[in-house]
Structure formats: structure tokens, C-alpha cells
Amino acid sequence: GAVVSQHPSRVICKSGTSVKIECRSLDFQATTMFWYRQFPKKSLMLMATSNEGSKATYEQGVEKDKFLINHASLTLSTLTVTSAHPEDSSFYICSAQAGAYNEQFFGPGTRLTVL
Amino acid sequence: KNEVEQSPQNLTAQEGEFITINCSYSVGISALHWLQQHPGGGIVSLFMLSSGKKKHGRLIATINIQEKHSSLHITASHPRDSAVYICAVAHMEYGNKLVFGAGTILRVKS
Numbered sequence: 002g003a004v005v006s007q008h009p010s011r012v013i014c015k016s017g018t019s020v021k022i023e024c025r026s027l028d029f030q031a032t033t034m035f036w037y038r039q040f041p042k043k044s045l046m047l048m049a050t051s052n053e054g055s056k057a058t059y060e061q062g063v064e065k066d067k068f069l070i071n072h073a074s075l076t077l078s079t080l081t082v083t084s085a086h087p088e089d090s091s092f093y094i095c096s097a098q099a100g101a102y103n104e105q106f107f108g109p110g111t112r113l114t115v116l
Numbered sequence: 117k118n119e120v121e122q123s124p125q126n127l128t129a130q131e132g133e134f135i136t137i138n139c140s141y142s143v144g145i146s147a148l149h150w151l152q153q154h155p156g157g158g159i160v161s162l163f164m165l166s167s168g169k170k171k172h173g174r175l176i177a178t179i180n181i182q183e184k185h186s187s188l189h190i191t192a193s194h195p196r197d198s199a200v201y202i203c204a205v206a207h208m209e210y211g212n213k214l215v216f217g218a219g220t221i222l223r224v225k226s
Contacts, residue, residue: 035214039157044202044216092157105214107151107159 003029005097007108014085015116022080022111024095030075031097035105036068039092051078085115119143122203122217129224135190137220139203142184146212150177150188151202153219159202162188193224 004027014020024034033052037045049070051057057070067089069081078097082089092112096105121140129135139148150162163170163177165186170177174193179186190197203217 044218045159045204045214047213050213094157094159096159104147104161104164105149106161109158112157 003027003097003099003106005031005095005106005108007095007111009111010109011112011114013114013116016086017084019081019083020085020113022082022093022095022113024078024080024097024108026076026097026106029097029099029106031078032075032100033098034072034078035096035098036070036078036080037094037096039094039110045094048080082113085113087115089113090115118218119207119215120203120205120217122201122220124220125218126221127223129193129222131194131224131226133193133224135193135197135222135224137188137201137203137222139186139188139217140184141186141203141205141215143205143215144208145205146208147206148179148186149204149206149214150186151204153200153202155199162201190222195224195226198223 006025008023036048039045047060048063049057049059051070051072053072053075059065072078092110094110095108098105123138147166149164152160165179174191176189200219202219204214206212207215
């Protein structure tokens with residue numbers, strides 16, 4: 002299958018700082034990228050859907066000013082956790098899709114720990 | 117009731133055993149995905165199917181659209197198959213966004 006990378010794989014930051022996570026589709030053009038959050042021993046929760054060149058669509062309850070998403074190109078989307086707090090500590094996973102009915106390919110995830 | 121139900125929640129098998137994980141859903145879908153998540157978190161897409169049956173190596177996935185049910189089978193299981201297996205459906209009413217099951221924790225003992 003296609004390859005999606007995420008960077009960094011793990012980040013520890015102080016409370017109040019901002020953290021940027023990158024998601025790249027390495028061998029295909031992703032018209033749509035999704036950002037998920039996973040709490041320990043829970044399934045994935047969709048945070049937002051981003052289409053290249055347009056504003057992201059956020060799920061209910063997800064603060065768009067807190068979780069800034071940019072989908073600047075067909076191979077790169079970024080998630081910035083602004084003014085991070087310990088409750089933002091989680092596992093963040095992105096996925097990329099080449100077309101509306103195509104398979105989603107998942108990144109390896111980024112574990113964020115906010116001290 | 118969750119829109120996607122998986123069973124069993126936990127499964128322990130002996131190496132070599134045939135394993136079946138089930139997924140039932142209650143909504144209209146355009147596709148169903150089986151995903152694998154290893155400890156450490158990375159998710160691998162195993163199958164995407166909308167009808168019939170797919171096979172890849174020792175893995176087989178089937179779907180019955182009328183019964184809204186899918187199964188993932190692992191033949192000749194191996195300890196390296198130990199992982200969480202997640203069923204996810206592309207929900208037609210939600211613009212084909214994925215709705216996830218809670219996952220099945222599989223442990224294969226040698």
C-alpha cells in the first residue's frame with residue numbers, strides 16, 4: 002500500500018508551547034487528509050478533515066483555534082497544537098486519501114506528551 | 117448501541133490456530149476497512165472491501181452487505197500477529213468518514 006509518514010514520532014513539550022506535527026503522503030497525491038486522536042485503550046476519534054487548498058472541517062467539540070490544520074499541498078498536511086496543556090497529551094494519527102472513495106492510508110502516529 | 121460492534125473484545129490463541137474476528141454495523145456504508153495496530157501505535161490498513169471476499173497472505177476478509185457483517189480471518193496464526201484489529205466503516209451519511217469499532221485485542225501465544 003501507499004506510504005504516509007508523520008514527523009515527529011514522539012514529542013515532549015512544556016505546557017503553553019505550541020507543537021507542529023507533519024503528515025506526508027510519500028508516493029501519492031492526497032486530496033484529503035484526516036487527523037485523528039487516540040486516547041489510551043480507546044479507538045480513534047476523528048478531529049478534522051482537510052482538503053488541499055481549503056479550510057479544514059472540524060468535528061463537533063474540536064477547537065479549531067486550538068488545533069490548527071494546514072493542508073498546503075497534495076502531499077503535506079500539518080497539525081499545530083497551540084498553547085498545549087497536559088490534557089492535550091495523546092496519540093495523534095493522520096491518514097491520507099487519494100480520492101473520495103479510495104482507501105485511507107494511515108501514518109505511524111505522533112505521541113505528544115505535555116508536561 | 118454503537119454503530120460498529122466488534123467481537124470478541126479480547127482473544128488469546130495458540131500459535132497455528134485459525135482466528136476469526138467479527139464486525140457488525142448498523143449504518144449504510146460505502147466500504148469497510150480492517151486495520152491493524154501494533155503496540156507503539158502505528159496503524160496498517162489490511163483491507164478495504166465493499167463486497168465479497170479479499171485475501172492477502174494468511175489474512176482473509178469477507179463482507180455480507182445484506183447482513184451488515186464482516187469477518188477477518190487469520191490462518192496459521194503466529195505470535196507476530198498479536199495486535200489490535202480494528203474494523204472501520206465509511207459512513208455514507210457522514211460523507212464517507214470512517215467510524216471505528218472498539219477493536220479486538222489479539223494475543224497469539226507460542
